[in-house]
Amino acid sequence: MTWLASELARERDEALEHGLDLLRDTWRSFDRARPDQPSMSGAVAELVSGTLPSNGVGLRQALDDAAGVLDESLAQSRPRYFGYVGSSGLGSAVLGDALAASHDVNLAAESGAAYLVEQQTLRWVGELVGYPAETGTFASGGMVSNLTALAAARTRALPDSRRSGVGSSSPVVYASADAHSSVERAVEVLGLGRDNLRAVPIDDRRRMDPAELRRLVEADLAAGAVPVAVVATAGTTLTGAVDPIGEIADVCAEHGIWLHVDGAYGLPAAATMTASPLFHGLERADSVTVDAHKWLFVPKACSVLMVRDGATLRAAFAHEASYMVEEEGYAHPVDSTLEYSRPFRSLKLWLALRAHGANPFRTAIAENLRQAQELYDEVVAHPRMEPVLGRPDLSIVPFRRVPAAGDADRHNMRLARLMQLDGRVYLTSAVIDGAACLRPCLVNFRTTDDDVRSILEVADELGARLEAEQA
Ligand SMILES: Cc1ncc(COP(=O)(O)O)c(C=O)c1O
Incomplete structure (x- = not known):
C-alpha cells in the first residue's frame, strides 16, 4: 500500500466510529424531533458557498460539516414530514446502502450473487403486493420505472420503433386525468408525443372510469391509432385514489393493450388485509412500479419495476457492444434496462426484508x-x-x-x-x-x-x- 493510501485508510478507520455516532444521533433525533425547517445558519451558509479546498479539513471535521448541512436541510425521514410523498430512511436499509456502495458491484454485466439478489428482491416485493413478477429491474424512481415500462410497451406495440421511430403511426397511451406527471414526461421522452396521451376521465372518487377508457380506445382504433399502453394508477399522488385495475385489465385484454400499473406510492398497501381488495386484478398487469423509497421506507433512490414477461424488457433494451461481448445463452443485465452504471439499489431493501421479515x-x-x-x-x-x-x-x-x-x-x-x-x-x-x-x-x-x-x-x-x- 502506498504511503498516501495507508494514511487515508488510517484516517478513515479513525473516523469510522465518529461516523457511526453521527448516524446514531441522527436516528435518535428522528425519534423525538419535529422536522427542522430549512433555515440556514451563517456557519452552514459559509460552508456551502466556499471554493474547492487545496488541503482538506480532515475526514472527522468533514463528517461534522456534512452533519451540519443535513441538520439544516429538510429531512423527509422525520415523523412530522407529511409533504408530497415522503420516505423514511429506514436505518437497517441505510447500513445496506453503505455496504453496497463500498463494494460497488457492476450490475450492467456479470456481478455474481448481486444480480441474483436484485431478482430475488423484486420477486419478494411481488409476493408482498400480490404480483407474480417473472423479472424486472431497479431504477432511481417511479419516473424512470414508468419510462422503462412504457419503452417496453412501445416496442411491443410498434416493434420497428427502436430502429425507425414511430413514423406515421399514431401511438396512443391512456392514463387517468390524475396520473402522475412522470407518465406524461415518459411519453414525451419516448417520442410518442404528449398530444397522444389520453387523459381518461375519472369518477367522483377520482378513479379512472373504465367505460370512458373503453370508449376512447374504441374511437382511437376506429381512427387507425395504435394503443401502446394503459397506465392505471394504484394510489394517485394527488389524493391516493386507486384505479379499478381489474376492469381496466378487461379493456386491455379485449384489445391486446399493455397494462402498466403505477403503484409508486400506493401499492405497498396491497400487503395489508384492509387495503388489499382495492388492488384486485393487479396480477393481470404486464408491468408494475413500486417505489420502495416511499411506503417501503428504505432511503432513496429505490424503485422496483416488475414485469410478467422478461423478454419484453430485453426486446426494448438489448444492444450489442463490442466491449460487452455476451457468451451464448448469457445476456448482460443491462440488456433489460436503461442504465449502464447503477448502484446496487436492491441490497438495502433485501437487507431490510431479510432482517425484519414482511x-x-x-x-x-x-x-x-x-x-x-x-x-x-x-x-x-x-x-x-x-x-x-x-x-x-x-x-x-x-x-x-x-x-x-x-x-x-x-x-x-x-x-x-x-x-x-x-x-x-x-x-x-x-x-x-x-x-x-x-x-x-x-x-x-x-x-x-x-x-x-x-x-x-x-x-x-x-x-x-x-x-x-x-x-
Ligand atoms: C404515483 C407516482 N408515480 C410516480 C412518481 C414519481 O416517483 P419518483 O419521484 O420516485 O421518480 C410519484 C412520486 O410521487 C408518484 O406518486
Whole structure:
C-alpha cells in the first residue's frame, strides 16, 4: 500500500466510529424531533458557498460539516414530514446502502450473487403486493420505472420503433386525468408525443372510469391509432385514489393493450388485509412500479419495476457492444434496462426484508392507513376544517381550513406556506377541482398518533393567527 493510501485508510478507520455516532444521533433525533425547517445558519451558509479546498479539513471535521448541512436541510425521514410523498430512511436499509456502495458491484454485466439478489428482491416485493413478477429491474424512481415500462410497451406495440421511430403511426397511451406527471414526461421522452396521451376521465372518487377508457380506445382504433399502453394508477399522488385495475385489465385484454400499473406510492398497501381488495386484478398487469423509497421506507433512490414477461424488457433494451461481448445463452443485465452504471439499489431493501421479515412492513403500512382514517374523522368533526373528498382509500387526507371570512383558497395556500416556515409539521398544498387545500400524506413508520394529531392543532393555531393578522 502506498504511503498516501495507508494514511487515508488510517484516517478513515479513525473516523469510522465518529461516523457511526453521527448516524446514531441522527436516528435518535428522528425519534423525538419535529422536522427542522430549512433555515440556514451563517456557519452552514459559509460552508456551502466556499471554493474547492487545496488541503482538506480532515475526514472527522468533514463528517461534522456534512452533519451540519443535513441538520439544516429538510429531512423527509422525520415523523412530522407529511409533504408530497415522503420516505423514511429506514436505518437497517441505510447500513445496506453503505455496504453496497463500498463494494460497488457492476450490475450492467456479470456481478455474481448481486444480480441474483436484485431478482430475488423484486420477486419478494411481488409476493408482498400480490404480483407474480417473472423479472424486472431497479431504477432511481417511479419516473424512470414508468419510462422503462412504457419503452417496453412501445416496442411491443410498434416493434420497428427502436430502429425507425414511430413514423406515421399514431401511438396512443391512456392514463387517468390524475396520473402522475412522470407518465406524461415518459411519453414525451419516448417520442410518442404528449398530444397522444389520453387523459381518461375519472369518477367522483377520482378513479379512472373504465367505460370512458373503453370508449376512447374504441374511437382511437376506429381512427387507425395504435394503443401502446394503459397506465392505471394504484394510489394517485394527488389524493391516493386507486384505479379499478381489474376492469381496466378487461379493456386491455379485449384489445391486446399493455397494462402498466403505477403503484409508486400506493401499492405497498396491497400487503395489508384492509387495503388489499382495492388492488384486485393487479396480477393481470404486464408491468408494475413500486417505489420502495416511499411506503417501503428504505432511503432513496429505490424503485422496483416488475414485469410478467422478461423478454419484453430485453426486446426494448438489448444492444450489442463490442466491449460487452455476451457468451451464448448469457445476456448482460443491462440488456433489460436503461442504465449502464447503477448502484446496487436492491441490497438495502433485501437487507431490510431479510432482517425484519414482511410482517413489520405490513403492520407499519396498516398503521399509516388507520392513522389516515382517524385524521379524516377528526377533520370531519372539527368546527373549522372540512375534507375536500370522501373517506380516503389510502393515506392522503386532503382538507381545508375554513376561515370565518375571506377567500378560503388564499387562506389555505398561505396556511401551507406558514406551516412550512413554522417547522413543527411539514405539509404541502394542493389544488383539487379548483379548491386549494392542505394535503397530508402519511407514509412514515416513525409517525405516531400524536404526530398525526399535531396536523390539525398546528393548522388551526396558525390559521387563527393568519385570520387575526388580516382582521
Ligand atoms: C404515483 C407516482 N408515480 C410516480 C412518481 C414519481 O416517483 P419518483 O419521484 O420516485 O421518480 C410519484 C412520486 O410521487 C408518484 O406518486
